Amino acid sequence: MEAFYEELCKIVTEEGSVLREEPMKNHTTFRVGGPAEYFVTVGTTEQLQAVIRFCNRSNVPWFVLGNGSNLLVSDAGVKGVVLRLAGEFTQCEIKENVHDGSADAVAGGGMLLSAFAMQLAKKGFSGFEFAAGIPGSVGGAVMMNAGAYGGEIKDCIIRAEIVTEDGECRIFTADELDLSYRHSILTETKGVVTKAWFSFPIGSKLYILSNIEMLNRKRKEKQPLEYPSAGSTFKRPEGNFAGKLIMEAGLAGKQIGGAAVSEKHCGFVINKGDATATDIYTLMQFVIQKVEETSGIRLEPEVKLLGDFSS
Ligand SMILES: Cc1cc2nc3c(=O)[nH]c(=O)nc-3n(C[C@H](O)[C@H](O)[C@H](O)COP(=O)(O)OP(=O)(O)OC[C@H]3O[C@@H](n4cnc5c(N)ncnc54)[C@H](O)[C@@H]3O)c2cc1C
Structure with a gap:
């Protein structure tokens, strides 16, 4: 598989982006899991598509990792490629609508929910406080329709960009994502959430920040x-x-x-x-x-x- 490794390094050229036998215990919140045969960090949609297509052509399985917070990886590890989203996938943009003061926000699939929630809170947009204490990524949360304290991704998502199993980049509306309790279209079909668009109403910055603090305190009290x-x-x-x-x-x-x-x-x-x-x-x-x-x-x-x- 030396040729496979060398070809991967030609697609993803940044230093340290293609690792071999990377311990997955370093990438899961359970802190367990054997090595990933190839652990590839991609920073752009083009790189992601190229790696997926190359894996498909080479008959090598691939898996997309978020923040590893809902994942149990076996001690024997993972055959094939584990993909991690970095670079453009960890950015977000939040724009205020002048007509009603609400926000249109877009976040990369690899962005941490806590970071996205804090950016929204600091700008005074409400409705994402529920996600601030969930230790996952935006992509993992869309895949799982993550939720807590009465809120869930389904309530605020407008659409998502997904790189499909065959490497095509497609937009899925909220309806097409088929979100329900810990379920999405990605429960049945393979794909990578690269971006998600959300809408949030304007709120009081002080109230939003104290709401996040209260929910995080609740978590600390109730969860180990x-x-x-x-x-x-x-x-x-x-x-x-x-x-x-x-x-x-x-x-x-x-x-x-x-x-x-x-x-x-x-x-x-x-x-x-x-x-x-x-x-x-x-x-x-x-x-x-x-x-x-x-x-x-x-x-x-x-x-x-x-x-x-x-x-
Ligand atoms: C202490 C603690 C508290 C938690 N509390 C909550 C809670 O309140 N509510 C809740 O819903 N969950 C909770 N979780 C579980 C977990 O954080 C969520 O399920 C989260 O959405 C998983 O996101 P992740 O990025 O870590 O995904 P991972 O664990 O990395 O992956 C989970 C699944 O999502 C897929 N996935 C990851 N990224 C993408 C992507 N970009 N595109 C497509 N698929 C992707 C993976 O392939 C995998 O199938 C908690 C976990 C911990 C450790």
Whole structure:
């Protein structure tokens, strides 16, 4: 695969942009995961399209990484190319509409939600406070229709630019994105969110900033942020809460290897320091089985799995 590597380096020429055997534990909030065969940082849409098309021609699988905050990567690592968005993908532009004072904002797929939320807050635009404490990227949040405290991406997105599986660049309207609870069109089809357009009403800067502070305080109180995790490990079952079901199954504090069910918030599987991806995966399977036995409800992982978990 030397020729494949050399060709990648011709497409993405910036120094350090094509790494081999890069440990994924450095790029996930669980702080676990084996090496990515190729870890490629792209800074422009043209580079992204060229890498995707080259992978497709070479029959090499590719995967787009956001901030790794909803991802469990196997200990064996990832075959093929892991793409990371940088450069133009981490910028945003916020423009005020003179007629009604609302904002039209566009953010790159690789931009952190917290950074985008702070820029909006400082300009006095409201409606994105819910996302300020979600440790993901704009692209990952569109893909997951991320949400918290009564807000979700679906409420404020207008459209998104997506580089599709075959490397075409297309605009999808909010309707076409098919957003619902932790679901988007990208749940079923492969693609990379390169940009997303949003609309936000004008608000009071002071109120928005204090709202963000209040929500972040709430998170700190309720969530085990002192440990690596990927947030809520399981989706919310209809009419119920994963954390409640896990607690009722007597699993608070249950530990396998270095992975544990948080006692502070049973919906979180945490890394107590030396967990492997296998520990976390095994604990997730255990939780699913026990909760089904006690409640009859089968939990579904919210966390995305990457790599081989069969052994
Ligand atoms: C402490 C903590 C708290 C959290 N709280 C919340 C919460 O309140 N609400 C909530 O919804 N989530 C929460 N999460 C989960 C997570 O932050 C979100 O799911 C987030 O949207 C994931 O974004 P990411 O960029 O980290 O994606 P990643 O974890 O990197 O990837 C997740 C999926 O998105 C895909 N993806 C990433 N970037 C792109 C892109 N540009 N284009 C297309 N697909 C892409 C990946 O391929 C993968 O399938 C929390 C996580 C943690 C660790």
